[in-house]
Amino acid sequence: KAGVTQTPRYLIKTRGQQVTLSCSPISGHRSVSWYQQTPGQGLQFLFEYFSETQRNKGNFPGRFSGRQFSNSRSEMNVSTLELGDSALYLCASSSRDSRSGNTIYFGEGSWLTVV
């Protein structure tokens, strides 16, 4: 079974631009969540989507948004990029079923550098 797939793996953007990151969850998983990892703040939860609806949101500004499609694939978007948005963005999926649904599996991440 394929794992969580994220694209692109690496990208460089300029301040003020916007970026869209894509994530394909493990087959059969309906929950997709996003995390930001930086050296200073560590791993921080951005948001979770389940059945195309945002279910949970972390403490990030409105510049950070996401969506989920009917096939459970998800995208996150960051608008008006700032230097501090440089980070590793990790996508994760879970089945959300009653047995193993609380286990979250991560992708390899998308490295974003803002210059």
Place this chain on the structure above:
Amino acid sequence: AQSVTQPDIHITVSEGASLELRCNYSYGATPYLFWYVQSPGQGLQLLLKYFSGDTLVQGIKGFEAEFKRSQSSFNLRKPSVHWSDAAEYFCAVGARSNSGYALNFGKGTSLLVTP
């Protein structure tokens, strides 16, 4: 609010020596607890998890962890460390919020293995 503390930022052990990484959590109910490992430039790999039942859980790569409710701890152990275990280790607690679910991570412990 839920929180996770990993008291040790860096740990150095000799190859073949035993390892214990500490994790303390703060959570009102019975927590979902996880240990993840991250190699440089990679995503997070799940080592093991605890939901309920036997408080000693076995994971991949020879790791185990013990849940101690009285101490609010979930320490990770390995009897004999290999050079390939050098990586960043993260303890996390899963928490439900409204209709969503997210992981709260500790700051991580960086493991260095010496010959």
